[in-house]
Amino acid sequence: MRRRARLWAVALLLPTFGSGCYTVHHGYHGDKLLTNGPGLDRPTKVVRHFESHDRQFFWIHGGIPTGEPLNALELAAREAGPHPGVVNLKVKEGQNAADLFYTHVPCLLGIVCGTWSTWAEGDVVEYETPVAGRNVR
């Protein structure tokens, strides 16, 4: 009985050391223009609207994240493709119904594992008059 209690105590304390590791960092240092505004400094035309989602799986309260780190801004930049940027950008993160299910049911209230998601939504734009040497591929 005491041994089992000790095991539980260790199992609960272990994640404390790793829990500070689970950090989601949204940042972008590439050449795309990403803004939550309605446009850029010159006339642009909306190429398409997008909504993208990425999910990360982690072990022990995020102490051991797996796969690519979440980054909604990189996600938006990837959506821009060959175009110069994204306008009306919305960034959010958290847990949707699927994440809550994974985290609370098979992952035992998040103790064993869990998932966290990020979303990016916006409009990919193209300059109406391409500038020489830029945005032309």
Add this chain to the structure above:
Amino acid sequence: MKGFRLRFRAALVAALGVSLSACFTMNHTFPPNTQFGRRPEGSVGVRSVGDEGMKNYLLSGLVPYTSFGTKDLAKDPGPGRRLADVEIETQFNWFDFVVSIVPGLYYGYYVWAPRHVGYEAVVVEDPSEVVAATR
């Protein structure tokens, strides 16, 4: 009758959970015309800004109960200025862990589930006007 009541309660809890689950999202909202990636050409950096805070949730994150979130984190830098080079960080730090998980095995996880959210940016002076994109 007892079985029906039990099933009804379970269904009610499941329905409530699913209906509220979309709430556990943090909208990283910033002032209009914030630049997340590359700065607009010709803009000049004025000063660095940043803030961080704890965002609290009820029912393991289903119900946010403080307005302090990323929504209220960044202030409008004023006319002719905007935020650029924005970096956002969400952390489930040791405090959040202790608060939400250790007592949570008994009660806490479903009562209080905090996260720490912060941002860093540069206020830039940008002479150019924003031209709304056409569809």
